[in-house]
Amino acid sequence: MENRVSEAIESHVDLNSLPKEERLNRRRHSAAHVLAEAMVELFPDAELGIGPPIDTGFYYDFRLPRSLTPEDLTRLEERMRKSVKGKHAFQMASITKAEAEQKWAKQPFKLDLLADLEEGNVTQCTHAAFTDLCRGGHVNNTGELGAFKLMSIAGAYWRGSEKNPQLQRVYGALFETSEELAEYEHQLEEARRRDHRRIGKELKIFELFENIGPGHVVWLPAGATIRRELQRWIEDLEIERGYQHVITPNVGKRELYVRSGHWEHYQDAMYPVMEREGEEYCLRPMNCPHHIMVFESELHSYRELPIRIAELGNMHRWEKSGQVTGMSRVRIMTLNDAHIFCADEAMVESEVEGVLQLMEHVYGVLGLKNYRYRLSLGDRNNTEKYVDNPPMWDMGENLLRRVLNKVGLEYYEAADEAAFYGPKIDVQFQTAQGKDETLVTVQVDFHLPNQFQLEYIGEDGGRHRPIIVHRGVISTLERMTALLIEEYEGNFPLWLSPVQAVVIPIADRHIEYAEEVAKQLRTARLRVEVDTRGERMNAKIRDAQVRKIPYMLVVGDREAEAKAAALRVRGGGDLGAVPVTEILERLRRERDEKVLTVGG
RNA sequence: GCCUCGAUAGCUCAGCUGGUAGAGCGAGCGAUUCGUAAUCGCUAGGUCCACGGUUCGAAUCCGUGUCGAGGCUCCA
Structure with a gap:
């Protein structure tokens, strides 16, 4: 927040007239102030760092007498919501450097920021009983923050240098509507689902x-x-x-x-x-x-x-x-x-x-x-x-x-x-x-x-x-x-799939034919397994799906008779009985052409 | 490397404030032989991450270490 020229000290902002990004930044930055307000109440000795908006919300860095716990986040969030209800106005004011130095005399990080500011460029922002050194960019009052949630606690070096002291950073997510916030949380969930480690x-x-x-x-x-x-x-x-x-x-x-x-x-x-x-x-x-x-x-x-x-x-x-x-x-x-x-x-x-x-x-x-x-x-x-x-x-x-x-x-x-x-x-x-x-x-x-x-x-x-x-x-x-x-998401194209096809005999009497089908496909260097377990066909199909195997070849009496297999593509889609020779050609081509989507 | 959090069965996880452990899935065995996403029953399986401490007693509390997660820093 330090490298922007101080803006006019506005009395009222028409949020709807602003571009969405600007609006969001104001809400997020304002929320950081409210977080700091809550933190100072919890820890009167808290030393404040900075609290900027980020892509998905905001954070604020603090030096505190003890480590934060997840329970603290709950308490802080409750306190923030109370401030939201109060609809406290954000009020900017210009002050002199000397005033600022006196006001934040016990705040080493604020003094550090202050040292970089030019006289005449020092502004503060007050809402409710909380005042922060700030160059501005807020919403009108604490009732306009939007949908937010405190997400996590992390360590972060002051001014991003490992030579400086490490502060505790509280991250919050903030969006304009609770639907957007829910969507963001859904995305996080989605990312966890795709995680290569899992x-x-x-x-x-x-x-x-x-x-x-x-x-x-x-x-x-x-x-x-x-x-x-x-x-x-x-x-x-x-x-x-x-x-x-x-x-x-x-x-x-x-x-x-x-x-x-x-x-x-x-x-x-x-x-x-x-x-x-x-x-x-x-x-x-x-x-x-x-x-x-x-x-x-x-x-x-x-x-x-x-x-x-x-x-x-x-x-x-x-x-x-x-x-x-x-x-x-x-x-x-x-x-x-x-x-x-x-x-x-x-x-x-x-x-x-x-x-x-x-x-x-x-x-x-x-x-x-x-x-x-x-x-x-x-x-x-x-x-x-x-x-x-x-x-x-x-x-x-x-x-x-x-x-x-x-x-x-x-x-x-x-x-x-x-x-x-x-x-x-x-x-x-x-x-x-x-x-x-x-x-x-x-x-x-x-x-x-x-x-x-x-x-x-x-x-x-x-x-x-x-x-x-x-x-x-x-x-x-x-x-x-x-x-x-x-x-x-684990659904590899055929050429990269560890197991490319599994042959599923419906009953034990079909195992012999299933092995024959597998052997035939292996002549084209296809990686094929036969599921000979004493499970029901449905269970074998489910397991193959869970293992994300591209093709399932179900074989029973009818298929053995016709030298065919009932072809099923990963993700659903029963293609019905197809002659094995045709399946072989089909898979070989899909593999050699490195087709991205299985069955595509 | 630093900050915070975590580690319990093969996997995912439960186990409130201290009284030596549980579920689901998986595995093994048996029965079932089935037509497009989970058949039924039985059984086995634990150094509760390791080491030290507190305590009559530790999965549980404390310390150290290892490994993992998120973040910061770094990333030829």
């Missing part, structure tokens, strides 16, 4: 074990199948585009990472060094140095470039304990990685273009839509975090911008988001939980070729320095699988 467990896709350690994913058979399909597919796409696949070790000597710069910039995020017989080894945090070794292993001519070296390589990153999550933020991961060694900028441009086109193809086939391209820039002044080489940054950033424009992709720019060695294009994905995650990146790197003194022989017979393009497309298999689970 579905991953239910469908036995992956598991995490305390004994193996957090962030170390175990792919169960169903997950390993999905992974294998993704892997085969992307590798084939890469082969078609001239990539060469290599397999390199998961460790390297510490010296290698010192040279690449990882040791200096990222050792905190690396697993601790292993030492034996006087040698120091690291689990690699990235694959680049290994691929550079491959490039360096022989002298290359300009005629060979670009050289595209790819690997589904494991990477190991010591994510801090609080930030490991399910399969989407892990410590050991497999990246669909490649390094393209280019002769010059023109080649870099055309290679980056090729990568962007491959991405569009891949995300299209997977049916992904909630993603945006982000041009992530460095910071010339931060030589701690980024390699100090301004011309290199200029060149890289301009180049990426040109390619994005040329390919005609929409993108946005973000400062201070680059890799330590260069700018990048990030693919930002929105998860089911509504959070932004980086799926993959394309990076232009002038730095590592320098570190490793890479060279190729040019047309002129002289030695030249190549430029490296780092890129992923399907991200780490872990994060992509997590994403797909949420995107499909």
Whole structure:
């Protein structure tokens, strides 16, 4: 709230004349005041931070004599509702800095905010008995807040820096109508339902074990199948585009990472060094140095470039304990990685273009839509975090911008988001939980070729320095699988489904024929099970539905007679008896064409 | 890493203020042989996360640790 010029101190606002977003922000910000009012009543010594509106409501940060409990939220909410009933007017007033400093003398965070304000720009807002330092933007009175609910308590650093004290943040949801609030709560419920951790467990896709350690994913058979399909597919796409696949070790000597710069910039995020017989080894945090070794292993001519070296390589990153999550933020991961060694900028441009086109193809086939391209820039002044080489940054950033424009992709720019060695294009994905995650990146790197003194022989017979393009497309298999689970809600398209069809014999006497049908389908490498349990057909169908298996082939006397099966598609829909040969062709085509919707 | 909350059967969860545990689903066994989303019966299954403390007595209270969730910070 601090970087807006103080507005006219209005006496009355006609809420209906405002755009909805502005109206909502006013309601949310006002609700934060009411929350603070309630908090001060509960804890007279509460120190107040800030209370801004956010996308789904508001929050307010406090420093309190003790930790808040869920019961406190109930009490605070009741107190807030009392204030709503009182319809207290919000009244803005200008005060001098000196007055403000005196008024908030016991409020260190308010004083901190005040220090940044210009004299003449200091305003306060009063409603009922509560006054807050505030630049304005309220509704007329506390009766106009809308539908709200206090949601959760969280820790948050003052001004977002972990060097500052940590405050207690109370989050509230607020919408204009109770219907909208209910809709929001429904969305939260929906997000929980789609959560890859829940579905991953239910469908036995992956598991995490305390004994193996957090962030170390175990792919169960169903997950390993999905992974294998993704892997085969992307590798084939890469082969078609001239990539060469290599397999390199998961460790390297510490010296290698010192040279690449990882040791200096990222050792905190690396697993601790292993030492034996006087040698120091690291689990690699990235694959680049290994691929550079491959490039360096022989002298290359300009005629060979670009050289595209790819690997589904494991990477190991010591994510801090609080930030490991399910399969989407892990410590050991497999990246669909490649390094393209280019002769010059023109080649870099055309290679980056090729990568962007491959991405569009891949995300299209997977049916992904909630993603945006982000041009992530460095910071010339931060030589701690980024390699100090301004011309290199200029060149890289301009180049990426040109390619994005040329390919005609929409993108946005973000400062201070680059890799330590260069700018990048990030693919930002929105998860089911509504959070932004980086799926993959394309990076232009002038730095590592320098570190490793890479060279190729040019047309002129002289030695030249190549430029490296780092890129992923399907991200780490872990994060992509997590994403797909949420995107499909576990209903994978046929080609990715761990079990593609289950044959359901109606009675035990049909098992033999059912096995025959399964065997026939397996000749087309379809993944088929036969449900031979002594359950009723209805129960078998239900279980197959719950397991989200795309096709059910029900076989009884009539089907055995006709060399057919009654075909049922996941999600309902009995297609009646279909000859097995026809089913086989149908599934094979659906699989090979990677049709997104089963039965579609 | 920091703040808050949590951990009970394979899974989801109940167990009020201290008196050594329960349901549903699942599993095993038996019966049933069935035409498009759950057949019936029986049985087994627990170091109540771990370690320490308080207490005559701890799933329950306290401390430490581990793991998980939400948030903050970070994310090559």
